[in-house]
Amino acid sequence: MDLTSLGITFGYGIETTPGTKxxxxxxxxxxxxxxxxxxxxxxxxxxxxxxxxxxxxEGRQDTGGTWSxxxxxxxxxxxxxxxxIDDSKTAKNSGKRTWYEVxxxxxxxxxxxxxxxxxxxxxPSIEQNGALTVPISLTINxxxxxxxxxxxxxxxx
Numbered sequence: 001m002d003l004t005s006l007g008i009t010f011g012y013g014i015e016t017t018p019g020t021k022x023x024x025x026x027x028x029x030x031x032x033x034x035x036x037x038x039x040x041x042x043x044x045x046x047x048x049x050x051x052x053x054x055x056x057x058e059g060r061q062d063t064g065g066t067w068s069x070x071x072x073x074x075x076x077x078x079x080x081x082x083x084x085i086d087d088s089k090t091a092k093n094s095g096k097r098t099w100y101e102v103x104x105x106x107x108x109x110x111x112x113x114x115x116x117x118x119x120x121x122x123x124p125s126i127e128q129n130g131a132l133t134v135p136i137s138l139t140i141n142x143x144x145x146x147x148x149x150x151x152x153x154x155x156x157x
Contacts, residue, residue: 008104042060
């Protein structure tokens with residue numbers, strides 16, 4: 001069955017034990033869009049002097065380093081996003097990381113990314129006759145990918 005973006009949810013969780021996926025995640029509501037994370041493969045030039053055509057070996061995959069989910073903006077959303085930023089900062093100061101989870105209805109696993117948010121909420125996008133939206137820039141620390149999902153507000157793994 002082909003899937004759609006209807007009902008997709010997004011949220012974050014703070015490690016209880018450093019290096020281990022959190023057992024609970026908090027949904028960040030009113031997420032407007034979640035950009036893809038493209039795993040671009042790097043190439044390592046392994047050519048020798050006698051090669052007339054460049055030879056390559058497979059290198060690392062690169063996420064691009066940043067990821068910016070977009071949220072509909074409101075005072076309630078600003079409060080929720082600031083709590084996420086503050087929770088992440090507190091976690092980082094104690095050696096723990098912030099994980100982000102994308103849950104897609106009809107998929108038994110979730111997508112996970114370990115990332116660090118900036119320290120402030122940026123100015124929302126302002127257009128004529130449009131919704132106020134704000135991107136939250138996250139620095140990708142580790143792309144985990146598909147793993148056992150953790151329902152928002154429920155204990156998981």
